[in-house]
Amino acid sequence: MTNEKEHVTPEAGQEAMPAGEEALDRPAEELSPEEQLEQEKRQRWARCAEAVREQGKEEQYLTLSDLCAWQEMEKDDAAAMMRELMEQEEYKDICVYQGAKDLYYYTYPTLAHNYVKNVALAQEDDLPHTIAEIVRYESKIYPRATAIETFSKFPYHYTEIQTRRALELMAKLPEYADIETYVSGKKKTYIFSTKYLSRAYASSLVETQEDVRIWL
Numbered sequence: 551m552t553n554e555k556e557h558v559t560p561e562a563g564q565e566a567m568p569a570g571e572e573a574l575d576r577p578a579e580e581l582s583p584e585e586q587l588e589q590e591k592r593q594r595w596a597r598c599a600e601a602v603r604e605q606g607k608e609e610q611y612l613t614l615s616d617l618c619a620w621q622e623m624e625k626d627d628a629a630a631m632m633r634e635l636m637e638q639e640e641y642k643d644i645c646v647y648q649g650a651k652d653l654y655y656y657t658y659p660t661l662a663h664n665y666v667k668n669v670a671l672a673q674e675d676d677l678p679h680t681i682a683e684i685v686r687y688e689s690k691i692y693p694r695a696t697a698i699e700t701f702s703k704f705p706y707h708y709t710e711i712q713t714r715r716a717l718e719l720m721a722k723l724p725e726y727a728d729i730e731t732y733v734s735g736k737k738k739t740y741i742f743s744t745k746y747l748s749r750a751y752a753s754s755l756v757e758t759q760e761d762v763r764i765w766l
Contacts, residue, residue, distance in 0.1 A: 594621070595635045602644055606660035611670070614653035629653060649674050672705040677716040680706065682726055686743045694759070695732060695740035695752045717741070736760050 598617065605612045618628045632655060636644050647654040647666050654670045664687075671680040685696045700706075701713045708716075720726035728745045734756050742752040 591631075594631065595638065595641065597621075598632065598635060599641050599644055602655045603657050603660070606657035609661065611647075611654040611656040611661065611666055614655070617655070650676060650679055669705045672707075677701070677708060677712060678720050678723070678726065681713070681716055681720065681741065682729055682743075685729055685741045686745060689743040689746040689752075693747055693751075693755070695742040695747065695756050698731075698739040698741060714739075732756060734760055 598621070601617075601620070602612045614625060614629060614632075617623070617632070618625055621628060623631070632644075632646065632653075635641050636646070643657045643660075645656055645658045645663065645666075647656070647663070647670050649670045651674045652670075654666055656666045667687075668684070671683055674680075681701065684700065688694050688696045698710060698713055701708045702710060717729070717731060720729055728743045730742060730744055730749065730752075732740045732742065732749065732753050734740060734753075738760075740752070740756050742749075747755070
């Protein structure tokens with residue numbers, strides 16, 4: 551099935567766009583220098599969007615670093631180009647997650663937003679930052695406290711010792727002052743953010759959840 555766009559002619563007194571898509575379909579030698587630049591930009595958008603979508607089929611994203619190496623562009627120029635691309639209606643499926651070390655481009659709904667975020671955090675291998683991001687997200691959205699073993703599973707694969715050491719470090723840093731732990735009646739450790747959960751509420755959620763598991 552083809553999806554044809556409706557052709558809209560300019561109203562009286564309204565100027566047509568000087569470098570519309572129809573004008574850019576002409577051979578390059580018939581285009582003005584400005585139209586050639588516009589054509590090259592749109593062709594680059596198409597290539598980059600296709601690359602992101604192909605990565606999505608493999609359940610992968612395309613990082614800004616990889617995009618720069620492929621397109622031989624500086625990071626600032628490539629990021630600006632992708633921002634402009636994502637403003638275009640035909641590329642509304644292209645999204646970006648801003649990590650601490652890179653930008654991660656992906657296509658939605660082929661890849662879920664939270665999936666990309668989690669995999670990107672694991673890729674950046676900054677455990678304190680990862681703990682804070684995941685715990686704050688779960689405390690705010692679900693809401694729930696995060697079991698410490700979460701960070702031993704896919705996609706993180708840290709040991710519990712590594713996670714506990716990271717928590718010890720975080721307790722000394724002001725940017726993580728909201729991250730606290732709670733040990734349940736079953737002697738399991740949970741992590742929560744006081745930005746979104748009080749200690750009383752977090753402990754209630756944990757104990758209720760563990761009681762439910764007993765009866766399941």
